[in-house]
Amino acid sequence: MKLGVCYYPEHWPEDRWAEDARLMRESGLSVVRIGEFAWSRIEPEPGRFEWDWLDRAVDVLHAEGLRIIMGTPTATPPKWLVDRMPDMVALDREGKPRGFGSRRHYCFSHDGYRDEAARITRAVAERYGQHPAVTAWQTDNEYGCHDTVQSFSPAARDAFRVWLAERYECVDALNEAWGNVFWSMEYRSFDEVELPNLAVTEANPAHWLAFRRFSSDQVVRFNRVQVEILRELSPGRDITHNAMGFYTGYDHHDLAADLDVLGWDSYPLGFLEMFRFSEEDKTRFAHCGHPDIAAFHHDLYRGCAKDGRWSVLEQQPGPVNWARHNPAPLPGMVRLWTLEAYAHGAELVSYFRWRQFPKAQEQMHAGLLRPDASPAPALAEVRSTADNLADLGAADEAEKQAVLVFDYQAEWMTQIQPQGEGKSALWAAFHCYSALRRLGLNVDIVHPDEPLNGYALVVLPCLPIVSEPLAANLDAFKGGIVIGPRTGSREENFAIPATLPPGKLEALMGGRIVLSESWRDGLAIKGDGWRATGWFDHYEGDAIPDMTGTDGRVACWKHGTTRYAACWPQGSFIERVVERAAQDAGLSASVLPDHIRRRRCGNRVFTFDYLAATVSHARAE
Ligand code: GAL
Numbered sequence: 001m002k003l004g005v006c007y008y009p010e011h012w013p014e015d016r017w018a019e020d021a022r023l024m025r026e027s028g029l030s031v032v033r034i035g036e037f038a039w040s041r042i043e044p045e046p047g048r049f050e051w052d053w054l055d056r057a058v059d060v061l062h063a064e065g066l067r068i069i070m071g072t073p074t075a076t077p078p079k080w081l082v083d084r085m086p087d088m089v090a091l092d093r094e095g096k097p098r099g100f101g102s103r104r105h106y107c108f109s110h111d112g113y114r115d116e117a118a119r120i121t122r123a124v125a126e127r128y129g130q131h132p133a134v135t136a137w138q139t140d141n142e143y144g145c146h147d148t149v150q151s152f153s154p155a156a157r158d159a160f161r162v163w164l165a166e167r168y169e170c171v172d173a174l175n176e177a178w179g180n181v182f183w184s185m186e187y188r189s190f191d192e193v194e195l196p197n198l199a200v201t202e203a204n205p206a207h208w209l210a211f212r213r214f215s216s217d218q219v220v221r222f223n224r225v226q227v228e229i230l231r232e233l234s235p236g237r238d239i240t241h242n243a244m245g246f247y248t249g250y251d252h253h254d255l256a257a258d259l260d261v262l263g264w265d266s267y268p269l270g271f272l273e274m275f276r277f278s279e280e281d282k283t284r285f286a287h288c289g290h291p292d293i294a295a296f297h298h299d300l301y302r303g304c305a306k307d308g309r310w311s312v313l314e315q316q317p318g319p320v321n322w323a324r325h326n327p328a329p330l331p332g333m334v335r336l337w338t339l340e341a342y343a344h345g346a347e348l349v350s351y352f353r354w355r356q357f358p359k360a361q362e363q364m365h366a367g368l369l370r371p372d373a374s375p376a377p378a379l380a381e382v383r384s385t386a387d388n389l390a391d392l393g394a395a396d397e398a399e400k401q402a403v404l405v406f407d408y409q410a411e412w413m414t415q416i417q418p419q420g421e422g423k424s425a426l427w428a429a430f431h432c433y434s435a436l437r438r439l440g441l442n443v444d445i446v447h448p449d450e451p452l453n454g455y456a457l458v459v460l461p462c463l464p465i466v467s468e469p470l471a472a473n474l475d476a477f478k479g480g481i482v483i484g485p486r487t488g489s490r491e492e493n494f495a496i497p498a499t500l501p502p503g504k505l506e507a508l509m510g511g512r513i514v515l516s517e518s519w520r521d522g523l524a525i526k527g528d529g530w531r532a533t534g535w536f537d538h539y540e541g542d543a544i545p546d547m548t549g550t551d552g553r554v555a556c557w558k559h560g561t562t563r564y565a566a567c568w569p570q571g572s573f574i575e576r577v578v579e580r581a582a583q584d585a586g587l588s589a590s591v592l593p594d595h596i597r598r599r600r601c602g603n604r605v606f607t608f609d610y611l612a613a614t615v616s617h618a619r620a621e
Helices: 014-026 052-063 079-084 111-128 154-168 171-178 205-233 252-256 268-274 279-284 293-304 333-343 377-392 408-416 425-438 468-476 503-509 571-584
Strands: 002-006 031-034 067-071 134-138 238-243 261-266 310-315 348-351 402-405 443-446 457-460 480-483 511-518 524-526 531-533 535-541 544-548 554-559 562-565 596-601 604-609 614-619
Touching (some): 002 377, 014 052, 031 052, 031 348, 052 111, 111 205, 171 205, 205 238, 205 252, 238 293, 261 293, 268 293, 293 425, 293 443, 333 348, 333 604, 333 614, 402 425, 425 443, 425 457, 457 571, 480 571, 503 511, 503 535
Parallel strands (some): 002 031, 067 134, 134 238, 238 261, 261 310, 402 443, 402 457, 457 480, 480 562
Antiparallel strands (some): 511 535, 544 554, 554 562, 596 604, 604 614
């Protein structure tokens, strides 16, 4: 695994670049990511390119032997472009334009902007596609950041109509599939379909799901235009993109199918502050991050990536600027996060960023250097981590133990129709993942159509649509299976299956769900050392009770080697379900303290102690 850094030569005087490059190399960094926001410097006026400065920056980095990941600058279209084409900006849910003044101010469906993005990509690729230092490309930057995948613009509406016509062929098929007879929502032509944002109350969930699928497809299409240009002009170089944390706005499996390497941006402390963790955990783990945040994404994106190739393209080296509170990592955390990425199979960890820029939006965001160019604490840690990595050599393959099945549209569906506050397929997946990791297990996260061979335990946290391949793979699966609520509860167009949930999984579960309740936290089934809440599915069939509460209600059912969690998969309840399933599946599983995690690679076992910020590794017995 290599180490790298995100660098913005355009922020600094040219006479500093050589010193920066030398210091990077001496710090053990061998990869530099540049260029992704530099459009206004590359093309200051329409059609007038200024390459000299970037040529020299590339040469300076090359002279130090650094390899370059060049970004296409399409996340930051310059002012002159927006002024020429004002309707290229996205419109938000309320119909307001998302204007110039920061970044990502474009609509994925705007044909004119897509052409401009292709034009600048071609220009950059023509210039650097064959440069020996440029070994990889990053398309754009963080698709979807600042909530920018969905656009409610006229361009999006028109493209949505075309997308629907291709998918449903005749509008009666759409009316039928969506159940538009309800509330007189029937259309006479695709041209009558509006976007789902401005309806008086909730729009048809099938309408929203179609719009979410469409919006995701638009991202993939936008990206593909760049990929094709880069493949033509810079053959043999890897193409990557940087995904985000806890972000599901587009289908990453689809995007990754066009990339060589899927990257992601790891900000464990920022994510802890901004996402759904208890106040207690936010305080307890404030300086190290919750121990499953980074690993969950490593495993998720490895599973999305074509051929399993993935990287961390941005790694927090100190406080960020964008969370509710922005603490510093403990000494040792930059090393821990880096080695954890290594143990999960990353090809690269690249720190964001080289030097803290004293101006503009991210002036409070740390870098490896302070604004005055003196070293920030992380720089020495990076240097010593590079030495650790050199000693470790290539990571061994991780043993297959448990596998979790995740699908982006599952999260879209639970967002569209949560049915109970906060009931999210993504967070169900995170909680199941966390429960498996507390048992010290290696966890893979895979797309529903992936084969399940070789695993002892498969977990479906919450998967409303069950695909044919998944149903067939589960039928043939010999190990333990854990199925969470809402799984199999919907068909392709959001309808409840004619045979009731779990639809295709009825035989596996030996019965059906005849009623689903969602519960406020005060409503719960309590058992010996566990408490189940949030949701309650009423099951009818041949399964036997596996976990029964003191009041006699069944929170988990068992049919053969399949368990059905009838309550929301979270907390002590899912920990107990997963522990029982792991034991039955023959996985040696004892519960780790909440701040310790393990990963077994070949015959080496890594132990990560988050609160102590230490990593150790030993040969397994
Ligand atoms: C990422 C983004 C970077 C930078 C960073 C700050 O989301 O890709 O450009 O803004 O956050 O943490």
